[in-house]
Amino acid sequence: MADTTLRASAARHAGGVYWRSLVAQIRAITEYPADFWVMASAGVMWNVLQFAFLTVLFAAVPDVAGWRYHEMLMLSGLLTVAAGSTALLCDGVWSTGTYVLKGEIDYRITRPAPVVVQVATSHIGMQGFGEVGFGLVMVAYGWIGAGMGLAAVPVGVLGLACAIVIECALITALCAVNFWLKGNNSIFAFVLLDLQHNAMTMPLALFPAAVKIVTMFVVPVAFVNFVPVAVLTGHLTSWWLVGPPLTAAASVLLAAGLYRLGLRSYDSSGH
Amino acid sequence: MPILEARNLTKTFRRPDKASGFKGAVKHLVQRKYKNYTAVDGIDLSIEAGESVAYVGPNGAGKSTTVKLLTGILRPSEGTVRVMGRDPHVERIPNAHDIGVLFGQRTQLWWDLPVEESLKLLKHMYGVSDADYKARLARFDDLLDLGEFMPALARTLSLGQRMRADLACALIHAPKMVYLDEPTIGLDISVKDRLRAFLRELVDDGTTLLLTSHDLADIEEVCERIVVIDKGAIAYDGPIQQLKAHYITTKAVNLFLEGPADVPALAEKFPEYAWAAGEAPSEVVVTYESNRFTTAEVLGGLTAQLAPRDLSLSEPSIEDVIRRLYAGELTK
Amino acid sequence: MSNAFAVDRAFAVIAFKRRLAYKAQWLVALVLGGGAMLVSMAMWRELLSGGALSGYDWDAMRAYVIIGFITATMVFGAADWHIADRILDGHVAIDLTKPVDFQRARAAEYVGSMFSTVPTVALGVLGAWILFDPPGPASATAGVLTAVSLVLVFPLAFGLTYLTVLVCFWTKRYLGVMWLREALLAFFSGMMIPLAFMPSWLQAVAWALPFPHFTTTPSAIYLGHVDTAGALGLLAAEAAWAAGMWFGARIVFNHAVRKVTVHGG
Numbered sequence: 001m002a003d004t005t006l007r008a009s010a011a012r013h014a015g016g017v018y019w020r021s022l023v024a025q026i027r028a029i030t031e032y033p034a035d036f037w038v039m040a041s042a043g044v045m046w047n048v049l050q051f052a053f054l055t056v057l058f059a060a061v062p063d064v065a066g067w068r069y070h071e072m073l074m075l076s077g078l079l080t081v082a083a084g085s086t087a088l089l090c091d092g093v094w095s096t097g098t099y100v101l102k103g104e105i106d107y108r109i110t111r112p113a114p115v116v117v118q119v120a121t122s123h124i125g126m127q128g129f130g131e132v133g134f135g136l137v138m139v140a141y142g143w144i145g146a147g148m149g150l151a152a153v154p155v156g157v158l159g160l161a162c163a164i165v166i167e168c169a170l171i172t173a174l175c176a177v178n179f180w181l182k183g184n185n186s187i188f189a190f191v192l193l194d195l196q197h198n199a200m201t202m203p204l205a206l207f208p209a210a211v212k213i214v215t216m217f218v219v220p221v222a223f224v225n226f227v228p229v230a231v232l233t234g235h236l237t238s239w240w241l242v243g244p245p246l247t248a249a250a251s252v253l254l255a256a257g258l259y260r261l262g263l264r265s266y267d268s269s270g271h
Numbered sequence: 272m273p274i275l276e277a278r279n280l281t282k283t284f285r286r287p288d289k290a291s292g293f294k295g296a297v298k299h300l301v302q303r304k305y306k307n308y309t310a311v312d313g314i315d316l317s318i319e320a321g322e323s324v325a326y327v328g329p330n331g332a333g334k335s336t337t338v339k340l341l342t343g344i345l346r347p348s349e350g351t352v353r354v355m356g357r358d359p360h361v362e363r364i365p366n367a368h369d370i371g372v373l374f375g376q377r378t379q380l381w382w383d384l385p386v387e388e389s390l391k392l393l394k395h396m397y398g399v400s401d402a403d404y405k406a407r408l409a410r411f412d413d414l415l416d417l418g419e420f421m422p423a424l425a426r427t428l429s430l431g432q433r434m435r436a437d438l439a440c441a442l443i444h445a446p447k448m449v450y451l452d453e454p455t456i457g458l459d460i461s462v463k464d465r466l467r468a469f470l471r472e473l474v475d476d477g478t479t480l481l482l483t484s485h486d487l488a489d490i491e492e493v494c495e496r497i498v499v500i501d502k503g504a505i506a507y508d509g510p511i512q513q514l515k516a517h518y519i520t521t522k523a524v525n526l527f528l529e530g531p532a533d534v535p536a537l538a539e540k541f542p543e544y545a546w547a548a549g550e551a552p553s554e555v556v557v558t559y560e561s562n563r564f565t566t567a568e569v570l571g572g573l574t575a576q577l578a579p580r581d582l583s584l585s586e587p588s589i590e591d592v593i594r595r596l597y598a599g600e601l602t603k
Numbered sequence: 604m605s606n607a608f609a610v611d612r613a614f615a616v617i618a619f620k621r622r623l624a625y626k627a628q629w630l631v632a633l634v635l636g637g638g639a640m641l642v643s644m645a646m647w648r649e650l651l652s653g654g655a656l657s658g659y660d661w662d663a664m665r666a667y668v669i670i671g672f673i674t675a676t677m678v679f680g681a682a683d684w685h686i687a688d689r690i691l692d693g694h695v696a697i698d699l700t701k702p703v704d705f706q707r708a709r710a711a712e713y714v715g716s717m718f719s720t721v722p723t724v725a726l727g728v729l730g731a732w733i734l735f736d737p738p739g740p741a742s743a744t745a746g747v748l749t750a751v752s753l754v755l756v757f758p759l760a761f762g763l764t765y766l767t768v769l770v771c772f773w774t775k776r777y778l779g780v781m782w783l784r785e786a787l788l789a790f791f792s793g794m795m796i797p798l799a800f801m802p803s804w805l806q807a808v809a810w811a812l813p814f815p816h817f818t819t820t821p822s823a824i825y826l827g828h829v830d831t832a833g834a835l836g837l838l839a840a841e842a843a844w845a846a847g848m849w850f851g852a853r854i855v856f857n858h859a860v861r862k863v864t865v866h867g868g
Binding site: 032034035038039040041042043045046049052053056057059060061064065126127187190191194195198199202206207 | 627631634635638639642645646649650656657770773774775776778779780782783786787789790795796800801802805
């Protein structure tokens with residue numbers, strides 16, 4: 001019993017540290033107004049052009065593998081919101097490799113808060129504001145256009161929440177690889193995000209069965225955007241809805257475990 | 272019970288042993304050979320609450336690695352560390368509340384934030400009450416003049432300002448055990464003096480301090496006990512005064528004569544002392560054994576006979592002792 | 604002649620070698636470029652199974668996607684970061700004291716780094732050739748002119764990249780600028796979807812920009828969508844853009860450098 005209260009208070013403390021650090025980063029943005037606008041508009045631009053791509057494409061075709069225009073917009077939009085959220089919520093994890101190389105994890109170990117929380121909030125990706133903002137617009141536009149009503153909103157919110165958690169956790173897990181593979185660049189996380197933007201904005205039916213298996217059960221990115229949108233639009237049965245929360249839980253455990261293991265093998269730099 | 276206790280503390284790093292170039296990399300993939308390198312080799316160290324300990328050694332002796340082991344940043348390969356009865360690596364978070372750490376080579380300030388914001392974040396991380404926070408900041412401001420750069424972004428600070436701000440960061444939660452790794456590195460004399468005065472006050476207030484430094488003046492002015500480490504092992508551990516008394520067996524006086532000094536003639540006239548030429552032609556350095564002669568008796572005799580224009584006494588310096596310790600001239 | 608370009612060649616060779624040293628880079632470029640190509644192929648095979656759309660049938664589209672892969676790999680794989688870094692960390696002030704022309708030296712480096720993408724391009728094209736068996740060029744002349752248009756991509760890519768890198772004189776970071784450029788390039792070049800699918804006003808916008816020459820020009824020539832005269836016209840436009848951006852960049856740079864001197868570097 002005492003143990004549980006202790007854990008709860010530790011979690012509350014970690015959460016407090018997390019939000020305070022993040023808010024401080026957001027406040028720091030005002031120091032670089034030019035960069036904020038460049039980054040935010042870069043975030044919007046990719047998605048405006050993705051929107052334009054789908055609009056141009058669907059002027060010529062009625063559907064892609066059975067998916068219609070508004071459904072594809074939701075697919076793209078949800079992925080954009082999830083990816084943009086990682087920039088807003090845990091952009092610092094991309095620096096894990098650099099911090100490990102330079103010994104900058106040291107101080108964070110000597111402070112009374114989880115190291116991953118301190119690393120995640122060490123930076124904020126300003127493009128995230130543009131991505132999340134415009135991604136939500138795409139989802140809403142697709143939602144209305146696909147003729148879905150308010151009744152499906154709870155499912156949509158669940159899918160959105162799980163998408164954000166899964167994406168943040170997978171990026172964190174892949175960045176934690178740099179505890180062992182020493183290098184500044186988080187190549188695996190970068191490759192994942194790029195492949196997601198290419199492949200996961202398309203219906204999975206386009207691809208060979210192996211792609212489906214990998215994206216659902218090996219690197220479960222299908223549960224970020226494809227599964228929830230497919231359930232909402234009736235391409236998959238609602239049984240699939242158990243997938244996103246389960247995947248979210250598993251991804252978080254994986255990320256936390258990898259980070260913990262990484263810290264055990266951390267050997268700082270210089271002596 | 273000591274506040275910090277390390278037993279047989281050992282850290283061995285494993286380095287890939289590979290030839291350079293592509294061939295070497297491929298070969299390493301197949302064979303996986305490693306070289307072991309022991310940075311800290313079986314150190315026993317026990318520090319009582321309230322002590323101020325200097326941890327000294329040449330570059331690469333294992334100073335920083337020891338500090339990282341004591342603070343829980345690294346896991347020991349062998350041996351144990353207990354800080355207030357806890358293993359700092361296993362009980363990381365409870366331990367973190369009781370310790371303060373400063374690495375002079377790095378900052379813990381948030382680079383893009385004002386110093387004030389960094390301190391506030393740490394205040395919340397350590398759960399410091401508003402009243403304590405205010406009182407401590409006021410005191411730091413008094414001693415370290417933080418006020419002038421509190422609103423400045425960390426990346427715009429000078430090195431001296433950065434170090435003072437970092438010191439405030441390390442102490443904002445009033446830790447009982449403080450580790451300072453090279454806290455005066457790269458600072459100019461006036462900032463160094465101020466930092467040392469601050470550290471003396473900290474020790475007087477009962478904080479336990481472990482300090483590593485290349486600047487021996489830091490050590491003499493702040494610490495009572497000195498631990499000398501060389502090649503990963505302890506070479507000396509004891510009071511600084513005792514180290515001096517034991518190993519500083521000679522003292523020196525610089526005499527400035529009226530005319531040019533004739534060193535060989537003086538050496539012949541006073542064979543009980545050692546004579547050497549000084550920097551100026553009229554200057555000579557007289558070295559005598561401190562257990563045979565008192566300074567008064569040496570000065571009395573020489574001033575009467577040579578009537579020097581001026582003279583100066585060199586303070587016995589721990590620097591020479593440690594230099595000789597490193598060189599392996601002295602043993603424990 | 605060879606002496607006049609000795610310095611440029613040296614810069615290009617150094618950049619090429621530096622780039623080759625990052626072996627992971629090759630693999631990443633291949634995975635990303637190859638992945639994007641496979642996704643495109645999967646989509647178009649499905650969409651074009653019922654016949655041609657906007658003048659592209661499945662045969663033509665296979666060649667189109669491969670050409671898009673080639674230019675994308677060349678442009679996205681080149682080393683633009685370290686030009687940006689030189690400006691952001693103030694190194695540019697030191698470069699200006701050296702007896703080499705800053706823009707020309709960076710151009711040589713950039714072209715050298717573009718050459719380092721050749722292995723990726725070759726491997727990707729070989730794989731695509733085996734998997735998708737694309738049709739050959741519309742004619743031998745078309746084949747030669749396609750090659751010319753791909754060669755012109757080198758100065759064109761440099762001009763575009765360099766102009767956008769110069770924005771770093773006004774910002775603290777390069778990442779956002781790079782993303783903006785890459786997004787516009789991917790869309791208006793026709794890499795995401797051929798320009799022929801777009802409404803005519805959007806096509807007009809695209810053709811008013813340098814981007815179509817990165818994919819649409821080489822593929823239009825290759826597929827015989829334009830005749831030889833048309834092809835030469837496109838090449839002339841592409842060359843004009845390369846030259847225009849080269850001289851435009853000089854003006855912007857001179858303007859920006861005055862800012863550096865004013866701020867003391």
